[in-house]
Amino acid sequence: MIVETDLESMALALAATAAQARSLREFIAGAGTLWAATPLRVERIFMSLRMLHPAFRARTYLWENDAREVRVIEWPHGLANRPGYYHSPDHHVHRTRAELRVPELSETSHHACDLYTTLARQGFVDYLIVPLIFSDGTVNTCSIATRTPTGFPASGLGAFRSLVNTLTLIAERFTALEMVDSTLQTYLGRSASREVLRGKVRAGQGELVRAAILFADLVDFTSLTAQLGPTATVRLLNDYFDVLVGPIEQHGGHVLKFIGDALLAFFPDLPDSQSPTPLEALREIQLRISELNRVRAAAGEVPVWHALCLHYGEVLYGNIGASERLDFTIIGEAVNIAARGVELAKQLRIDHLVTKAFADRFQGSYATVGVHQLRGIPRPIAFLQFQRQPHPGTTSRPSEPAKADAR
Structure with a gap:
């Protein structure tokens, strides 16, 4: 004592x-x-x-x-x-x-x-x-x-x-x-913040990793913004990102950035016992979008339509930017393919696409959407859609969704 x-x-x-x-x-x-x-x-x-x-x-x-x-x-x-x-x-x-x-x-x-x-x-x-x-x-x-x-x-x-x-x-x-x-x-995401705290704070520091890349974007956001006004638009964006972020992080993904009404995330390869499950994230996002639209419809608000693409490939994960103003993110052709896949999903008026590279890496039930030439990508890319089992009480996107964003 x-x-x-x-x-x-x-x-x-x-x-x-x-x-x-x-x-x-x-x-x-x-x-x-x-x-x-x-x-x-x-x-x-x-x-x-x-x-x-x-x-x-x-x-x-x-x-x-x-x-x-x-x-x-x-x-x-x-x-x-x-x-x-x-x-x-x-x-x-x-x-x-x-x-x-x-x-x-x-x-x-x-x-x-x-x-x-x-x-x-x-x-x-x-x-x-x-x-x-x-x-x-x-x-x-x-x-x-x-x-x-x-x-x-x-x-x-x-x-x-x-x-x-x-x-x-x-x-x-x-x-x-x-x-x-x-x-x-909060501002970098769990994965990027961990790397920064470990000392990766210089421009150019990074590593090549293989990962599933998720890119998502609202459909017809420009028209929505004009229709809703700033306050309602911010509320809509927050509701939309809440729908995306939870499932992504719960299933092994890391949100890297919000780009206006878009989101970039990735699911890095890990040992089998810890492997991420982006398909589970996609399935839950679809369910949550349906529930969000049910709530918005009950409140007399416009529904949320979005497009999402999942691709798998090699990316550079690290510090990109100027010497004293950096962004910890991923870059590479794989990221560009995912972003262009979102554009294609909007053109096809469907809520999501996955590439053949992604489908080869993550087993599931898929339906082919064909081979498409993407803007800025030198070779055609094969795309598919994930076929999830219908969930009781959910609704699918109507056959005539909002027109593709014309930004």
């Missing part, structure tokens, strides 16, 4: 815990074990941190000494104004940037904050929440609680308060690392 007056030992132990942890979750688990063995007798840690992420605004971590692991919850945007927040200790700390202590939780039954009542019911006696103010001014919080009948000892609390700045630095370090990773994934 670390004696309560040995602040230096507590600080060194906390730093060692942070150095050994691979994530904030691991650090909080280690800190809980550490503080539980001090005269503080900490039995609960709760940390709430603002995050930079498109899907959620905050992440919370809960450690309790009788739980097997740290519980992590991601809170979506828009919940800061929920009614209960304004009675919470977090709101007090965010507003005042000062700590708050509740030394007798059993005496708070009259308080509007449900948390105090819940903690008292669980046997907790003393509660302290402190601000973790990051270098950019963001106010985050960390609270500790104990079931010890006499509460936190004064000297122990003094030592803990002296460690708040150290705790803040550690929390900010882990949060910054996680936000760099999540931000790169």
